[in-house]
Amino acid sequence: MTARMAEKRAIITVSGLVQGIGFRPFIYRLATRRGLRGHVKNLGDAGVRIDVDGDESAIKLLLSDLVEEKIPLAVYNKIDIDWRDVGEGRIGFIIDTSDIGANEVKHSLIPPDVSICPECVEEMQDPGDRHYLYPFTCCALCGPRFTTIVDLPYDRERTTMIDFPLCDECDREFNDPGDRRFNAQTICDPTCGPRMTLYHPDGSIVQGGDPIAVAARLLNEGSIVAVKGIGGIHLATKTTDDGPLHVLRTRRRKPGKPFAVMSPDLENVQKYAIVSETEREQLTSLARPIVALRKREPFPLSPLISPGLDTVGVMLPYSGIHHLILYHVDEPALVMTSANYPGEPMFVSNEDAFKKLEGVADYLLLHNRRIHARCDDSVLRVIDDQPLFLRRSRGYVPLPIGLPFDSRGNVVAVGPELTSTAAILKEDKCYLTQHLGDIESPESLDFLSVAIDHLVKLLRVGVPDIVACDLHPNFLSRTVAAELADVSGTDIVEVQHHHAHLASLMADAGVKPDDEIVGIVCDGYGYGSDGSPWGGEVLMGGYEGFSRRGHLEPQPMPGGDLCALRYGRMFQGILYSELPKDRLAQVLYESCIEGFQRGGKEIEAVFEQLEKNFNTPYTTSTGRLLDAVSCLLGASHLRTYEGEGPMKLEALAARGRLRGGIPVDVERDGGDLVLMTSKMVGALLTMRAKHRAEDMAYTFQHALADGLAEMAVTVAKEQGIDAIGFTGGVANNDMITRVIHRRVNEE
Ligand SMILES: [Zn+2]
Ligand SMILES: [Zn+2]
Incomplete structure (x- = not known):
């Protein structure tokens, strides 16, 4: 009787990024470990609810486990606890998978693409595992997300994995709450999942065994190979020899633009670049961005990687495809540069790859999974010991940026012209699209529309209350703003380019809505309030307005x-x-x-x-x-x-x-x-x-x-x-x- 006196019921509600990332199996493991009874359930808009009975001290331990053992991708906005008396006796702990209505998902966060986790890499290297050498290996904690999601709620039926029905073995893991692939929407194995194929440029298949191993051998020999990955296609070639790089630059007519490289691990990176502690954290983070690192002198790789610069853009492998290629290649790094053309969005279909890369790639290593939302690699640089985005895309999109104020309505902002991203403001959050490139061609204008429409759909924004565009009268993006405003019957707000920079800086720094700051805003070009080209400005102002000082x-x-x-x-x-x-x-x-x-x-x-x-x-x-x-x-x-x-x-x-x-x-x-x-x-x-x-x-x-x-x-x-x-x-x-x-x- 005394033991039961200490028993309590707790209803714990966790909101934030807690769906589509293996959160419920994580709770299942914690609850069963503490001997608690009850269930965990997705609530859609409100996050996840954990309803448990048990010893009060055990429940408190669960709460601290929740924070201390947090799975990598989870973000907690809020944890609410409602203590009650134990009611009807419950037996065991279950994951309640009862459906949630589509209207309940309007506030849930959509996960970004996550780099492959160490456990999955280990399985890929284990000859006894069925995922051995299988490049699409992933689990509830890792793998592609945003690039595969067609619509919400996030489940396999509404991702590009719908083309690959689960085999019996994968299905068993998917339905086993104790398995680390429980309820993971993009899992697959060699029996049921996508496959890599190595092609000649004419579309015929290159024979000779495992396509990745053959591609790696060709890379070792100095070939240029197009590699389809998670959010797009790279052009790969070796880095220790000027020859192939020279050929690549000539074929792409890119005489000087710096190319990013990918190394198998940090040890190899340190052979040619200097890595600070902050840079190491960024390189190995779940998002696996490209990080601009200081070159070692003398630089042991080809000078043609980033001619005339003291930095080199470096990333670590983020998918099984990359791990396996680098595993077979005898190079400290491979060039992995986006295959798209300047001013054009990334092409992602196999058909386009053959067309666009004719005369450029010697071979094409492609797979048969569609890329629904193309997404370039993110790029950042550590400036004054702070990571600074040069491009915020794969691995971060569509996670929001918190704002220090509540937006009065849903705002769609179409972005500027060069190295553009669009944005959606909803409540106290700003959601940026993936990197869109330069909006200077009809193709890039289409991409801008598609990216905005997709995000509007995923966020259930509906009709925007306000549409914002750059003050420049001739930016092409203005036509997208005009269409959006027309369809929704809303007004267009024009924003001066450098004021937009100032406001972004303020939001990043958490400046309150009524405060003003002085901002130094320096860049190449922005249409000034007086119509002249600005770019070296000292502005004073806040979110709503500014003056040039x-x-x-x-x-x-x-x-x-x-x-x-x-x-x-x-x-x-x-x-x-x-x-x-x-x-x-x-x-x-x-x-x-x-x-x-x-x-x-x-x-x-x-x-x-x-x-x-x-x-x-x-x-x-x-x-x-x-x-x-x-x-x-x-x-x-x-x-x-x-x-x-x-x-x-x-x-x-x-x-x-x-x-x-x-x-x-x-x-x-x-x-x-x-x-x-x-x-x-x-x-x-x-x-x-x-x-x-x-x-x-x-x-x-x-x-x-x-x-x-x-x-x-x-x-x-x-x-x-x-x-x-x-x-x-x-x-x-x-x-x-x-x-x-x-x-x-x-x-
Ligand atoms: Zn994994
Ligand atoms: Zn399978």
Whole structure:
């Protein structure tokens, strides 16, 4: 009788990411271990309910187990406990799988793709296991999710795994609550699951045994192999030999764009790159992103992987396919670069792979599972010891980002033009789509629509209350916004590009709805409130509005967008009013001639353009300024990929030291602060007599960061604001970020 006195009933409700990730079997194991009776059940919108009877102390232990032994992917938003008296006696513990209505799933989180877990890798390597060498091995804790989900609720019928009915053995595991594959929607084995096939480009099958082992042998021999993975298709080739990389670059017409590589393990990564503790955590995280790492010197792999850069993008294998290829390959790393074309979305069907990769891939290693939601690899870089997304996609999408406020309605935002993502705001969360690339072609516009529609469907958003787009009048994404607004009868809200950056930074930092901050927002281009091209801005404001308080000196862009492609033009524009024409011409011919597509003829034409002020908009862009300096210092001349000028300048600066000689002058133009950049660039000409290019690159970046910080600190002091942030594409520059951070903290 006394023993029973201590018995209690507890109804525990856990909300957050607790569905589709093996959560209920996890609870089953915990509850049975503690000798508790009752059940666990999915509630859809409200998460998961655990209803248990038993010794009060055992229930308390269950609660601490729940937190301490949390399965990797689970995210708890809230755990509620309702203590009651024990009612009718219950026997044993069960997983209640009774159906939940479709209308109940509206708030449940959809899991992202998860890298293969160590237990599944072990099975793949065990000759006694039926998953031996089977590349699609996964369990309740791991495997593809988002890329396979067609609709909700999340079960096999509504994923691309519907094409592969479970065999008896898999079915038994699926229905056994004690099995780690219990209720796992994407499980399969060699009997019932998808298969890899290695093809010649003409579609005929390459004979000779296990397709992955054969592909690996061909990679060892220097072939270029297309590999279909989880969310898309990679082009793979070896990294210890320049030959195949040279062929790949020629065939893809990508002379300089950095390629990502994949290594079998950390030990191999450390042979060619330096890995900090934070970087190690990111590399080995469940999402397995590409992490930009500092190259070792001398760099033992081919210089053609990321020419002219001091970093290399590295990832670890995230699916069985990758593990098995790398297992058979004798290389410390393989190039694994996305097979899509710039400005076009990733193609994912086998049919398209043959068409698009004709003349590019020597072989195609494909499988017969459809990719429903294409999803590129995520890319991040550790800046000032903080991980920073350059691209948030596979492994993270569609997990939301928490907002420090409640949205007044459902908002669909269609994103900008370059390296775009769209977003949905719902309640206190922001859901980003996967990386969409540049929205500049009809194909990419389609992808934008499809990605938004899919997320709207999965989140049960219905008709949006507000549609948001960039202020730019000619961005293609505007047509998607117009269609959405038309269909739903809602208004379009136009958002200035740099204000969007500022607001994102505020949300990331948890700034409250009514607070204001000062933001330094630096990138290549954004349509300004006054219609001119902005990109080096000091803004003050909050979520709802902003004012421009400072910027870089507006510089002429003779020929407009041509300046973004030919860095010599920008340099010429910046120094046009700073130097006598003869002197400038001399510098251009001596040091910048490679920054013009048509050499001296172009230089003369640009002079004429500047004299007549013809087709010469003025920009405050930081990207263009760094392009110009990159050109003068010989780091890069003509753009072959987005961001090349600043990235190569940063690589040059990484080997430099701080010198003196660059003036940091902030002047006032009306109410605005202006950092005088022509003088800064002009000073480099004097420095050249005494200093190395590396030191000048370092010193220039340092001075620029100082100037930006000085403007922001001045505004913050004048306006009585105590928070300053730095964001935009230039915030991917580690050194500029560090200098601004230090400078702001000092004040
Ligand atoms: Zn697993
Ligand atoms: Zn099976």
